[in-house]
Amino acid sequence: MIELQLEKTLTSPRRRFQLQLGFTCSDQRLLVYGPSGSGKSLLLQLLGGLQTPDSGYIRLAGRTLFDADHKINLPARQRRIAYLFQDYALFPHLTARQNIAFGLRRGLLNPGRNICSQAVDQWLERFSLQDAQHLYPYQLSGGQRQRTALARALIMEPAAVLLDEPFSALDPPLRQHMREQLATLQSQLNIPMIMISHDPVDLEFFAAAVVHIENGQLAGIDNGIPI
């Protein structure tokens, strides 16, 4: 499912950070685990095409996203990778319905409040958001906000989903419910999901494979092979 070997150095006047990783893993559910500042978000940004590695290659779900030697670097939008941020990054001036429809957007205009779309209706139903569809993000509960963000990410039929601590803002009962929903969804969609988490329950519940990163280096891997 994923095979990569990468190097990326970040430098600022007071700090230099080097990420140097190589592993392969054939599971569809990969958890990236490690202390704060170890390079987990940077890894996701490199996978999503928001940052470019200095060297190496990334192959994900049968496609080469990046290969320095062969001068391949697919732009972020061609990677078709959905990214669910920690804070969900919903647009505050758009309703839940418009936020979800945004995932389908082709042109420059934002979707209208009453945009007609079968796909949007299906995702609203799937995530029980019909009653909340005309509310703005500040009027939504934490769970509704997360489901809206997830629907916006999935409506574009991504080739893979990256999740950065997706449950950290939720209270424990909702967290468990969303874990179950996400696991079911992953099985139904059958696309790779790569999740950052600090929570040992996620390790147990969600992950098939685990990559442990410390200080930019691979510190351990379960159900995968270091390269």
Ligand SMILES: Nc1ncnc2c1ncn2[C@@H]1O[C@H](COP(=O)(O)OP(=O)(O)OP(=O)(O)O)[C@@H](O)[C@H]1O
């Ligand atoms: N421009 C930069 N110059 C030097 N170092 C940087 C720069 N930007 C980020 N870093 C360092 O890169 C490292 C990796 O950051 P990253 O956000 O990937 O960590 P993380 O493991 O996701 O942390 P957290 O769990 O706290 O979100 C951090 O130690 C950070 O200090």
